[in-house]
Each structure stands twice: as C-alpha cells, then as structure tokens.
Amino acid sequence: MGYCINPLCKQRQNPDDVNHCLFCGTSLLINDRICLVKPLRELTENPFSYMEVFEVDDAGTQWNPGRKQRVMKVLKWNTPKLVDLIERESLTLRLIEHPCIPKSTIDDFFTFIPNNSSLTLHCLIMDKFEGENLEQWLESNGRISQSVALQWLRQLVEILDEVHRTEIFHRDIKPSNIILQSSGQLALIDFGVARRVTDTYLAKVSGSGGSSTGRGGRYEITSVSTPRYSPLEQVNGQAVPQSDFYALGRTFVQLVTGIQLMDLPINKKTGNLIWREQTPQIDKPFADFLDELMAPLPGQRPQTTRVILQRLEKLPQQIKNYRLANSKVFQYSKYTLMILGFIGGVFLSIPLAANYLVTQGEKLEAANNSPAAQNFFYWAIKIRPQSNRTISSFYFNKGVRSTKDLGLAKKYYELAIKYNNRDADAYTNLAFVCQQLNQNDCAIKNYENSFKFKPDNWESRFGLALFYDDRRMYDLAEKQYKLAIEMSREAIPAINNLSRLKILDGKYNVAIALAKSGLQKTENIQLQSTLYKNLGWAKLELKRYAEAKADLEKSTKLDARTDAYCLLAQAQEALGEINDARLTWEICLIAESNQLEVQQWRLQILKRLLGEFVTPSSP
Structure with missing residues (x-):
C-alpha cells in the first residue's frame, strides 16, 4: 500500500x-x-x-x-x-x-x-535509525542497572557534545527521543525545537534591554517544554544549553527507576523528585551526580558536556571507594584499621585504613575545615601512596563544581595537581581558569604541563593557539596551530585559523593553499564556510575579484557569516556591481560580529559614507 x-x-x-x-x-x-x-x-x-x-x-x-x-x-x-x-x-x-x-x-x-x-x-x-526508543524499551525490559546507566549516559553526552559544539542545543531530550539500535549504540532524534546558541539568543534569554517580566525583555522567545523533563527556565522561554543537562538527568531517573516521572513524588519545598528509594542498584555518588544534572538553576548544573565527560571518567573509582567505605567489614573494623594503619603493623589493612582516612578528609573538607582535612590526607598517603590519585580526583571535582568562583576553582585544581602531578585534565582546566582570570603566565605554564602527559592531543594545542591568537600574539599562535595540524588530520579548525593568520601576514598564496587543503578534508558545513571565506579573502587581496566573489558567495550560502558578507561587498564594488555591493554592505553593518577585522571594515565603510556628506571647510 x-x-x-x-x-x-x-x-x-x-x-x-x-x-x-x-x-x-x-x-x-x-x-x-x-x-x-x-x-x-x-x-x-x-x-x-x-x-x-x-x-x-x-x-x-x-x-x-x-x-x-x-x-x-x-x-x-x-x-x-x-x-x-x-x-x-x-x-x-x-x-x-x-x-x-x-x-x-x-x-x-x-x-x-x-x-x-x-x-x-x-x-x-x-x-x-532501526531500533526502539527508550520509552518503548523501558515498558518491555524495566529499569536499567547502574553499569548500563553509566554506559548510556556517556554515549548520550558524547552525542550532545557534538551538538553543543555546533552551537546548538536540543531542548527536547526524553526517552522517546532516544533510539537504542541493535548495535547497542544510542541515537538522538527529533531536533524540531532545537535552537542555535548565538549572542542574540543569549541577550534575549538574559532579559537585557527590556521589561522585568523574566521572559526575555522586549524580545519574543518561543517557549517549548515537555512536562517533567523541561527545567523552569525553559518553561519560561529562557532555555540555555544547561537545560539539556536537566532533561538528561530526568531521563535517567526514569530509566533507573523504571517509573514514569509523573508517578514519582515531588518534594513540595524544593520541587525536586523523590526517587532514590526506588533505585537500590544506584550508588550514592552516581545518584548525587544525577541530582546535580537536575539542579533547579542552570548555574548549579555542570556547565559543559566536556565537564560531564570528565566527571563520568572519575565516577567508577568514586563508586568503588564509596562501596568500600560503606561495607560492613569496613564499618566494624575501621577503628582497628586506623591504629594498624598508623603503626604500619598489618599490611593487608592498609588499603582500608587509607580509604577511611580519605573519606574522613573529604567530610572535613566539605565542612570547610581544610587544615584538618589535609592532615587526614597526609596520613592516608603516608600509609598508602596510591591514595594520592583518589584525593586528586576529589579536589578536581570540587574545582569543576566551582563555576561561579574562579579563584576557588583555581585553588582546587592546584590541590588536585599537588596530589597527582600527572593529571593532564587538571592542568588543562587550571590553564583555562587562569586564562579567564587574565593570568597569562599561569595559563601558558599549565597548558605546557598538560602537553607533557598528553603530547598528541591536538585540541589542547589548538586551545593554546586560540589563547595566543586572542591576544594578537600571532607568531606564537601560528606555531601552536602548526603543531596541531601535524598531530592530526582532524585539526581542520587549526588549518582554517592558520590560513587567516597568513592573510594578515600578507602571504596570500600560502593562505589559499591551506584553505584548499582544509576543504578537501572536511564535510562540515561551518568549516567549509569559513574556509571559503579565507579563500575569497586571499584572492580579494590578490585582486582576483571574480574568483574572490565566487568563493565568498559559496561561504555565505553555506553559513551566513558576517565577515564573508563584508568581504563580498568589497569584491562586488571592485567588479562595479554597486547596487549589489550596497545591499551586502548593509548586511555587513547590521549583522552580529565581534571580530576585529569586521570592526575595521565597518569603520572604513562608515568613514566613506560620512565623507560623502561632509563639506570641506574654507581655509
């Protein structure tokens, strides 16, 4: 039929x-x-x-x-x-x-x-995608185990990482929009209400420049929500990328309980779900993490997919430590083990004693008694040197959670490195925090330390290159871009940015060769757009106006880039297409951009326009 x-x-x-x-x-x-x-x-x-x-x-x-x-x-x-x-x-x-x-x-x-x-x-x-959605799967199979939950959560966050890196957030994550394929791999579907994260959108949801209604000031925001899965800010038309994390946490509560969210009780004071009693298979560290994903305010949730992936990497060890610390054998013998651990008398008790000391230190640190906490950590390492990695992981997680206080985050990352000076992720995160605090020497030093332990990570090289690029230290940025390109064929963003630097340096043919090589290696629409922009820019500087126009038109069709429109207007002018150039200049002037080159081109055209109306004064 x-x-x-x-x-x-x-x-x-x-x-x-x-x-x-x-x-x-x-x-x-x-x-x-x-x-x-x-x-x-x-x-x-x-x-x-x-x-x-x-x-x-x-x-x-x-x-x-x-x-x-x-x-x-x-x-x-x-x-x-x-x-x-x-x-x-x-x-x-x-x-x-x-x-x-x-x-x-x-x-x-x-x-x-x-x-x-x-x-x-x-x-x-x-x-x-062939398979069944998780809503259907749950009806047939019931709640999932902790190991499956950790596996599925990592899969979804890795997918969401690519979505958010494309500056898009989904806004409708729920079991019925997740497909379990026969391979065991999850797929994310239904992007019908997804939004692009732009400066304009963030201005809208922040309520800037308007009324105090809390719905985006004078802007109109489309409010879309799925009951029980959408956070309050999304219901109010102010969704942000962290709104996806809330829906992700709610989705996994349904999966680990096997109960529809509407059938779970709610704390009347906080509005939080009461769900842990339904999940004897879930350990406290993982349950705490799910509750953090579902925190009422966006700022209380993990801020990026990268942070979530780092936390997931450390969760298995935290769960293992929690089980050990709460085992009956450990509870009955902890005081004996402390004594034995301190005197070093019974070697088999040392791991348990060390774990006990670490747990007590964590409790004291949580109570803001840092000197006492570090004393416990000192003795834990004394009797069992391997404890330093667990303590480092504890401080690393505190650093990740300190999103509102960069100074505190810096302190925790430094403590994480103190206890494990080979943790590349801790060095990278510390470098990023120093970058936000404008502590340049600290940022550079910790990026370099990160490279020692992950020397082939092109993305870290690219991050340092952007650090230099933003500060117009172009020679140093170029060196890091080249290293990133040598490390991986996937370093197309580095090829693109290096092409731009070559244009600024007047090496237009080198820039053209780089842009062409990047176009041969990627099918990503946004990367293709910016590479065509660089190609057109270099040809414009070489006065190859017709070729420049063709490349810049390709760039704007793939992605409406402000800088490409500014360059296209210049190519159209050079070819005598004045009417087309005027329209394109208008787009260049009104479209959003904080790029230095765009500001310079805008200033040039505004000076020209003003010059047409200024009558020279008499001598």
Missing part, C-alpha cells in the same frame, strides 16, 4: 500499482523520488495535529545516493512560527555531523502542493 500525502484526502491508502491517489488525484511519487510507506504517527483530522510523520522509500539524490527507508515529517499548518521551526530543524540536521544523529541534506527539505489544493506542505526527510 502507498499513502497519499494530502492531509485533506478522505482515503489515503492506495494499492501498490497506482501512481496517483485514487480518491484525490495527488501524485504518490513525491519529487520523483519519495513514496510514503506507512505513517509513524496515527493519521488524524484533529485540528490541533499540525505534523504527520511517515516512513518513506527514498530513491536518493546526488547528495544522498542509494535507495533506502527514511523518515519524513510533513508540516500541515503553514503558520510562520511552525514553518520557522521545521526550517530550523532542517538546517540543524545539515550542520551536525554525527553517526548517531539523523542525516539530512539540502535536497531533503522542500514544499509540495497536493492536487487541486491551495495547501502548501513543508516536508523534511531524514535518515531512520
């Missing part, structure tokens, strides 16, 4: 051997490639149902060749806000490149008008 796409059709199922709907006459082959196989949501005439979802047979395009079964969303309502959402979802799926996120190309978003109808349907096609 083939299905008719026309939502107003009264008989939408059709035999396989017809090309047009027998009832309304609409073509059953959409855009010469798409056949609707079956609806994935119940078809309804409910006026509040604005979207239909089908499994489709796609014959393929030049961008996505090969026949395959895919998913198509069909927007029935032609209202501006809903059209904007599906257009944004199409762009989002094109921007994010990850094997566990649905793939969609530029040809996969189009409009279609059914036969004899004024109805315009907006259609979006994307790849389909």
Whole structure:
C-alpha cells in the first residue's frame, strides 16, 4: 500500500500499482523520488495535529545516493512560527555531523502542493535509525542497572557534545527521543525545537534591554517544554544549553527507576523528585551526580558536556571507594584499621585504613575545615601512596563544581595537581581558569604541563593557539596551530585559523593553499564556510575579484557569516556591481560580529559614507 500525502484526502491508502491517489488525484511519487510507506504517527483530522510523520522509500539524490527507508515529517499548518521551526530543524540536521544523529541534506527539505489544493506542505526527510526508543524499551525490559546507566549516559553526552559544539542545543531530550539500535549504540532524534546558541539568543534569554517580566525583555522567545523533563527556565522561554543537562538527568531517573516521572513524588519545598528509594542498584555518588544534572538553576548544573565527560571518567573509582567505605567489614573494623594503619603493623589493612582516612578528609573538607582535612590526607598517603590519585580526583571535582568562583576553582585544581602531578585534565582546566582570570603566565605554564602527559592531543594545542591568537600574539599562535595540524588530520579548525593568520601576514598564496587543503578534508558545513571565506579573502587581496566573489558567495550560502558578507561587498564594488555591493554592505553593518577585522571594515565603510556628506571647510 502507498499513502497519499494530502492531509485533506478522505482515503489515503492506495494499492501498490497506482501512481496517483485514487480518491484525490495527488501524485504518490513525491519529487520523483519519495513514496510514503506507512505513517509513524496515527493519521488524524484533529485540528490541533499540525505534523504527520511517515516512513518513506527514498530513491536518493546526488547528495544522498542509494535507495533506502527514511523518515519524513510533513508540516500541515503553514503558520510562520511552525514553518520557522521545521526550517530550523532542517538546517540543524545539515550542520551536525554525527553517526548517531539523523542525516539530512539540502535536497531533503522542500514544499509540495497536493492536487487541486491551495495547501502548501513543508516536508523534511531524514535518515531512520532501526531500533526502539527508550520509552518503548523501558515498558518491555524495566529499569536499567547502574553499569548500563553509566554506559548510556556517556554515549548520550558524547552525542550532545557534538551538538553543543555546533552551537546548538536540543531542548527536547526524553526517552522517546532516544533510539537504542541493535548495535547497542544510542541515537538522538527529533531536533524540531532545537535552537542555535548565538549572542542574540543569549541577550534575549538574559532579559537585557527590556521589561522585568523574566521572559526575555522586549524580545519574543518561543517557549517549548515537555512536562517533567523541561527545567523552569525553559518553561519560561529562557532555555540555555544547561537545560539539556536537566532533561538528561530526568531521563535517567526514569530509566533507573523504571517509573514514569509523573508517578514519582515531588518534594513540595524544593520541587525536586523523590526517587532514590526506588533505585537500590544506584550508588550514592552516581545518584548525587544525577541530582546535580537536575539542579533547579542552570548555574548549579555542570556547565559543559566536556565537564560531564570528565566527571563520568572519575565516577567508577568514586563508586568503588564509596562501596568500600560503606561495607560492613569496613564499618566494624575501621577503628582497628586506623591504629594498624598508623603503626604500619598489618599490611593487608592498609588499603582500608587509607580509604577511611580519605573519606574522613573529604567530610572535613566539605565542612570547610581544610587544615584538618589535609592532615587526614597526609596520613592516608603516608600509609598508602596510591591514595594520592583518589584525593586528586576529589579536589578536581570540587574545582569543576566551582563555576561561579574562579579563584576557588583555581585553588582546587592546584590541590588536585599537588596530589597527582600527572593529571593532564587538571592542568588543562587550571590553564583555562587562569586564562579567564587574565593570568597569562599561569595559563601558558599549565597548558605546557598538560602537553607533557598528553603530547598528541591536538585540541589542547589548538586551545593554546586560540589563547595566543586572542591576544594578537600571532607568531606564537601560528606555531601552536602548526603543531596541531601535524598531530592530526582532524585539526581542520587549526588549518582554517592558520590560513587567516597568513592573510594578515600578507602571504596570500600560502593562505589559499591551506584553505584548499582544509576543504578537501572536511564535510562540515561551518568549516567549509569559513574556509571559503579565507579563500575569497586571499584572492580579494590578490585582486582576483571574480574568483574572490565566487568563493565568498559559496561561504555565505553555506553559513551566513558576517565577515564573508563584508568581504563580498568589497569584491562586488571592485567588479562595479554597486547596487549589489550596497545591499551586502548593509548586511555587513547590521549583522552580529565581534571580530576585529569586521570592526575595521565597518569603520572604513562608515568613514566613506560620512565623507560623502561632509563639506570641506574654507581655509
């Protein structure tokens, strides 16, 4: 059976051997490639149902060749806000490149008008993941174990890391939007309400420049939420990237309890879920971490996916230490073990005694009694030197949580390094905190220390290069960019930034060669856009105006970059295309950007415009 796409059709199922709907006459082959196989949501005439979802047979395009079964969303309502959402979802799926996120190309978003109808349907096609969503899986299998929860949480955060690195946040994470594939790998779907993180968006949600309503000042923000999964700031139309972490925590509470969130009790004073009694398989360190993800305020949650991944790396050891410290054997013998540990009499008791001392030190540190805490840590290391890594991990986590006090975070990272001076992550985080505090020597020193223990980490090299680049120390930045490029073929951002530095240095042909090499190595739309921008910029400086214009137009089509528009306006002027140049200059002047080059180009054009209206004074 083939299905008719026309939502107003009264008989939408059709035999396989017809090309047009027998009832309304609409073509059953959409855009010469798409056949609707079956609806994935119940078809309804409910006026509040604005979207239909089908499994489709796609014959393929030049961008996505090969026949395959895919998913198509069909927007029935032609209202501006809903059209904007599906257009944004199409762009989002094109921007994010990850094997566990649905793939969609530029040809996969189009409009279609059914036969004899004024109805315009907006259609979006994307790849389909075989498997069942976690809502369905939970109904059949019940709650998950702690080990599965840790594995799945890491998978989802790694996917979310790529999403957030593309400056997008999902805004609708929940079990029904997560697919468990037969390989055991999770996939994240439904980016219909995802948002791009821009300076404009952050200004809106901060409420700047407007009323005190708490809903974005004078700006209008689209409020989207799923009850029980969305935090308060998202319900109020002020979602931020950390809102995804709240939904992630709530999702895993449902998975580890096996209970619908609406069936879990809520603390009337705090609004927090009461869930731990339902999860005897979950240890306190992991439960504490889930509660931290679900903290009421965004600033109380981990601030980035990178921080979450670092915490997840250390959680297994924390769980192991917790189990040991709470075991019956340990509880009955802890005082004896302390004595034996201090005198070094019974070697088998030393690990237990050391763990006890570490636990007591952690409690004292939590009570802000640092001198006493460090005394316990001193004796723990004395009787068992291996304890230093556990203590280092404790201080590292305190540093990660100190997001609002950079000075305190610095202190904790320094303590983490004191107890484990081979922790590359601690050095990197300390370098970043020093960078935020404008303590340049501290930042450089700790980046260098990080390299000693992870010498082949190109991303750390790239981070130091950006540090130098931001401070216009271009020679040092160039050295680090080159090292990053030598370390990995994936260091395309370093190739791009080095190309820009070569343009600033007047070495235009070198810049062109770098940009071309980067374009050959990446399919990332944003990277392609900025590489084409550099290519066009270098050719503009070489007065190859027609070639520059072509490259800059490619850049703006891939991603609406302000700097590319400023350069394109200059190329159009040089070619005598004055009207086109005026329009492009307008975009350059009003679009958002804090880049130094853009400010300089804006200043130049403004001086020219002002000069046209200034009459020279008489001598």
